[in-house]
Amino acid sequence: MRALCWTGVNETAVETVEDPRLLNAEDIILKVTLTTSCGSDLHLVGGYIPFMRAGDVLGHEFLGEVVEVGPAVRRHKVGDRVVVCSFVSCGRCWYCRQQLFSLCDNGNANPAITEALWGFAPGGCFGYSHAMGGHAGSHAEYVRVPYADQGAFTVPDGVDDTTALFASDAAPTGWTGADLGGVGPGDVVAVWGAGGVGQMAAAAAWARGAERVVVVDRLANRLQQAEQHVGAETLNYEECDIGAELRELTGGRGPDVCIEAVGMEAHGAGPSYLYDQVKQQLRLQTDRPTALRQAVHACRKGGTVFVLGVFGALADKFPLGAVMNKGLTLRGAQMHGHRYIPEILERMAAGTLRTAHLATHVMPLEQGPEGYRMFKDKEDGCVRAVFRPHG
Amino acid sequence: MGRVGSGLVVAGVTAGGMALRRVLRAVAPGPAHGGLSRERWLVVTVALPLEEVAPQGRWPEPLAALGDRVEVRVRPAPGDKGTELAARLREATPGGLPGAAARWTGEDPQQELRSALRRSKQLLEVGEVLEVEPAPHGHRTATPGGALLEKVTRLAGREGRL
Ligand SMILES: NC(=O)c1ccc[n+]([C@@H]2O[C@H](COP(=O)([O-])OP(=O)(O)OC[C@H]3O[C@@H](n4cnc5c(N)ncnc54)[C@H](O)[C@@H]3O)[C@@H](O)[C@H]2O)c1
Ligand SMILES: [Zn+2]
Ligand SMILES: [Zn+2]
Numbered sequence: 001m002r003a004l005c006w007t008g009v010n011e012t013a014v015e016t017v018e019d020p021r022l023l024n025a026e027d028i029i030l031k032v033t034l035t036t037s038c039g040s041d042l043h044l045v046g047g048y049i050p051f052m053r054a055g056d057v058l059g060h061e062f063l064g065e066v067v068e069v070g071p072a073v074r075r076h077k078v079g080d081r082v083v084v085c086s087f088v089s090c091g092r093c094w095y096c097r098q099q100l101f102s103l104c105d106n107g108n109a110n111p112a113i114t115e116a117l118w119g120f121a122p123g124g125c126f127g128y129s130h131a132m133g134g135h136a137g138s139h140a141e142y143v144r145v146p147y148a149d150q151g152a153f154t155v156p157d158g159v160d161d162t163t164a165l166f167a168s169d170a171a172p173t174g175w176t177g178a179d180l181g182g183v184g185p186g187d188v189v190a191v192w193g194a195g196g197v198g199q200m201a202a203a204a205a206w207a208r209g210a211e212r213v214v215v216v217d218r219l220a221n222r223l224q225q226a227e228q229h230v231g232a233e234t235l236n237y238e239e240c241d242i243g244a245e246l247r248e249l250t251g252g253r254g255p256d257v258c259i260e261a262v263g264m265e266a267h268g269a270g271p272s273y274l275y276d277q278v279k280q281q282l283r284l285q286t287d288r289p290t291a292l293r294q295a296v297h298a299c300r301k302g303g304t305v306f307v308l309g310v311f312g313a314l315a316d317k318f319p320l321g322a323v324m325n326k327g328l329t330l331r332g333a334q335m336h337g338h339r340y341i342p343e344i345l346e347r348m349a350a351g352t353l354r355t356a357h358l359a360t361h362v363m364p365l366e367q368g369p370e371g372y373r374m375f376k377d378k379e380d381g382c383v384r385a386v387f388r389p390h391g
Numbered sequence: 392m393g394r395v396g397s398g399l400v401v402a403g404v405t406a407g408g409m410a411l412r413r414v415l416r417a418v419a420p421g422p423a424h425g426g427l428s429r430e431r432w433l434v435v436t437v438a439l440p441l442e443e444v445a446p447q448g449r450w451p452e453p454l455a456a457l458g459d460r461v462e463v464r465v466r467p468a469p470g471d472k473g474t475e476l477a478a479r480l481r482e483a484t485p486g487g488l489p490g491a492a493a494r495w496t497g498e499d500p501q502q503e504l505r506s507a508l509r510r511s512k513q514l515l516e517v518g519e520v521l522e523v524e525p526a527p528h529g530h531r532t533a534t535p536g537g538a539l540l541e542k543v544t545r546l547a548g549r550e551g552r553l
Contacts, residue, residue: 005529015529023522053537055529072518090517094438094472106513109523110544112551119552130544136526146521 002389003057003140004368009047012058012369020136020144025072028148030084034165035062035138036359036386037375038086039195040310043264044129045372048286049312051113051131059139059387060086060126061169063161066152067142075149081161082152083345084145085337086169088124088135091150095123102334107147108133117313122334139368141389153341156349162362165386166196166355167344172337173308174200175344177259178208180331181306185209188250190298192291193261194222194234196358196384197308201259202232203353210257214249216242216291218267221381229354237294246298254300263309266290272317279316289315296322296330307332358384365389430480432464433505433553435512438473441465444515445476451511454478461504476511478504494550502549509548 003017020029038061043049045058063083066076076082089096089104096104107123108114113131114121127137136143145152155164178201183189189205191198194217205213214233215226223234235245246255268276268290276288295305296319305328323330347353360383363371371385437444445465449455454463454476463478484490484501493499513520531537 001527003527003529007529007532013529017527017529018525020527021525023524024519026517026519050536051540053528053540054532054534057527057529090521092438092516094436097438106517106521109521110547111509111553112547112549113543115551115553121551130540130547134523134526134544136528140527144526147517 001141002365003137004059004365004387005054006045006052006056006058007054010045012045012372014366014368015055017055017057017140020140020142022068022070023144024146025070026147026149027070028066028073028076028145028152029068030062030064030082030143030145030152031067032062032064032138032141032143032389033081034064034161034362034386034388035059035140035365036165036384037372038169038384039197039263040128041372042376043310043312045376046265048264049129049131051129053130056127056129057137057140058127059137059143060128061165062126062138062143063155063165063168064143070148073148076152076154080152081155083155083164083167083341084126084138085151085153085172085335085341086125087151087335087337088126088133088146089150089338090147091338096150096338099336099339100333101336101338110134125334139365139387139389141365150338153345156345159345159348160356162356162359162386163348163354164345166200166358167341167348169335169337170196170358170384171200171203171344171353171355172340173197173335174202174204174261175207175340176333176335176337177201177261177306177308178204178210178257179340180333180336181257181259181304182329183208183210183257186211187256188212188214188253189257189259190214190216190246190255190295191232191259191261192216192295193263193309194219194226195261198259198261199226199230199232199358200355201261201308202226202230205257205259206231207347207353212249214246214255219378222383225357225383229357242294243298250300254298254303256300256303258295258299258303258305259308260292260295260305261308262291264288264311264315266292266309276316285316286313287311287315289318293317293319296328299326299328302327304329304331310334359386360384362386362388364391430483430501432477432479433501433508434475434477435508435553436468436473436475437512437515439515441467441474444474451476451514453507453510453514457504457507460500476508478508480504494546497546497549499549502546505551505553506549508553
């Protein structure tokens with residue numbers, strides 16, 4: 001089959017690879033209908049998470065049709081249209097029972113790598129390097145899905161493919177941030193990053209009853225999407241003083257919940273951005289926490305900062321004093337998608353959650369390398385490059 | 392940065408490089424497993440009640456297969472977290488260079504035990520052990536970084552902090 005592979009730092013190529021096969025009794029094989037790039041891939045493709053081997057298949061946000069089922073699969077049959085959670089979780093370990101699915105004990109066959117890096121190993125993710133389990137990614141004609149009864153969800157009739165695609169990763173990631181960030185009625189929520197993840201965090205904040213939702217970015221087309229499709233207010237950090245705007249907007253208090261949906265390659269302005277870039281390039285720090293610092297400063301006393309953006313290891317000049325003295329709650333997570341996908345699909349079916357606008361560039365898989373380049377450079381208003389492996 | 396070798400350069404210098412080094416350091420010569428005169432207990436918590444982890448005192452198959460070479464004990468975990476399944480080798484594994492060599496080639500008894508514990512936990516919790524190989528992949532350019540990562544990946548189910 002054809003698959004989009006990582007071939008080296010900032011290089012990808014479409015190659016002919018072996019077809020996947022059933023390896024465990026709870027597996028299904030999916031014929032991939034749509035599979036999309038995600039901001040997380042940029043950290044991988046750019047070499048910031050160096051546990052990729054040349055030839056590894058990328059992709060973790062996808063939807064398709066079941067073509068083969070393992071003997072222990074109960075919930076799915078050949079022909080089902082399913083969307084698959086980007087994290088691989090068993091549903092039975094203690095973490096899964098606590099609904100902390102991305103922390104699953106049984107989804108990553110290579111635990112030593114992240115144990116060395118972080119102390120303990122989180123779960124596995126499709127197409128996300130050998131550190132996250134070495135699962136082949138979804139940018140291919142077919143993909144094998146382990147623990148299919150847990151991770152694959154039947155898409156309700158009436159929800160189109162493009163909408164349902166984002167129930168795989170972007171939407172449940174946003175839900176993870178707003179839900180575990182404790183957003184509730186009356187809250188003012190600020191979200192940094194107007195990519196797929198930031199927009200979905202804003203949508204989730206509304207769904208949890210927020211009073212006001214503000215999205216921060218600098219890319220006009222993305223801010224415009226956040227206004228039009230999510231109903232958020234927006235701020236362009238290149239055109240205003242974010243801290244001052246947020247104070248004005250919140251009666252001088254600051255947002256109750258600040259969600260960071262930017263990650264380790266944050267862009268910034270001024271000398272500290274230069275400092276971060278130089279340090280990151282010299283590998284004296286691995287992560288550029290520009291937006292995270294701003295979120296910590298802007299957050300109201302006793303508020304919550306939720307880190308949805310992916311960080312790899314070490315960040316410099318982290319305002320720990322603000323966290324401590326303002327009594328903040330700081331929390332982060334990879335997405336616990338299994339917990340939110342049913343609710344998200346219901347909202348999609350009811351027409352109360354819009355996601356299809358994120359698919360700004362839909363193309364055949366063969367154009368994958370070009371799609372990634374556009375997505376990385378945010379060229380032509382690219383929010384997500386979405387691939388059709390079967391044309 | 393050219394294609395050949397870029398994997399190595401990156402692996403050597405980033406966060407991941409740090410982790411790689413730590414995984415490697417863990418297998419470098421030194422006092423055997425923290426310099427203890429006997430082996431440590433290695434422990435996993437299984438999300439099941441004690442009766443299901445060791446029915447009639449029978450150990451899960453991967454541990455039973457190690458026979459008399461290991462001591463095994465179980466106790467309930469606090470807070471409804473299941474059962475703590477602990478095992479240790481009766482005989483200390485060699486330290487120093489021979490020990491390091493055995494770990495690097497994946498022949499260290501401690502690695503065998505770690506792998507047996509992880510497999511036991513998975514068999515008990517989900518009924519089978521998750522496989523990822525063979526996974527579809529494109530052309531693997533031969534780089535030193537790639538070879539190193541392949542090696543580390545092969546050891547990654549047998550090493551770690553467990
Ligand atoms: N936690 C999870 O499970 C999970 C899942 C998916 C993605 N992610 C992470 O979420 C982050 C966002 O993902 P995405 O797909 O939306 O990525 P994306 O690259 O499409 O969007 C990132 C956005 O952040 C904006 N940005 C950059 N610097 C900023 C700053 N200083 N202040 C405000 N905005 C800034 C960019 O302009 C861009 O619009 C990434 O780090 C990704 O890895 C996490
Ligand atoms: Zn993602
Ligand atoms: Zn689990």
